[in-house]
Amino acid sequence: MSDDVDVRAWLQERGTDTVRHPGGTLYQHLCRVSEHLSEVGHRPEVQAAGLTHAAYGTDGFDLALLFWQQRDELRGLVGDEAEELVYLYGSCDRDRTWLTLPRAGEVTDRFTGTVRTLEADRLTEFVDLSLVNELDVLHQNPGILERNRAYFTALFTAWEPVVSEPLVKEIHNVLGRV
Numbered sequence: 001m002s003d004d005v006d007v008r009a010w011l012q013e014r015g016t017d018t019v020r021h022p023g024g025t026l027y028q029h030l031c032r033v034s035e036h037l038s039e040v041g042h043r044p045e046v047q048a049a050g051l052t053h054a055a056y057g058t059d060g061f062d063l064a065l066l067f068w069q070q071r072d073e074l075r076g077l078v079g080d081e082a083e084e085l086v087y088l089y090g091s092c093d094r095d096r097t098w099l100t101l102p103r104a105g106e107v108t109d110r111f112t113g114t115v116r117t118l119e120a121d122r123l124t125e126f127v128d129l130s131l132v133n134e135l136d137v138l139h140q141n142p143g144i145l146e147r148n149r150a151y152f153t154a155l156f157t158a159w160e161p162v163v164s165e166p167l168v169k170e171i172h173n174v175l176g177r178v
Contacts, residue, residue: 023140040166049085056090
């Protein structure tokens, strides 16, 4: 597993610092997500996943830094556990997964169509990564929340039972429920 400096250099080599994203560039977004996961107490592997979560593109952001079939390259960079979480995040079919995730614990893979059931700890890490990503976008562009308040309220409320405690408080602040 490479260190954080190597991972950030890899991201920049792939042009993430030139891709526009709410709040600046994709690179800045990836860094903020990783730092936020650190602030709420996640392990280095989850932080590394946060830093590289867009490597395979996502259901909401098509740009991929490498093809999902090239998973070994990212594994060599961030380690098996972080890469597995990045793959899970990038491959997630959000329409078929997100609202039922806390109850079912299942993630539908948009690349292969397979369904994977997550253990409780991995479920919280996956939901926290997903939530921190969405929160960063909303913090950078509050208009997105205002235009889609009902959707985010339903989503964040559904996720609340499996979200880590510091993020539950943040959900309440963002949604205006103290």
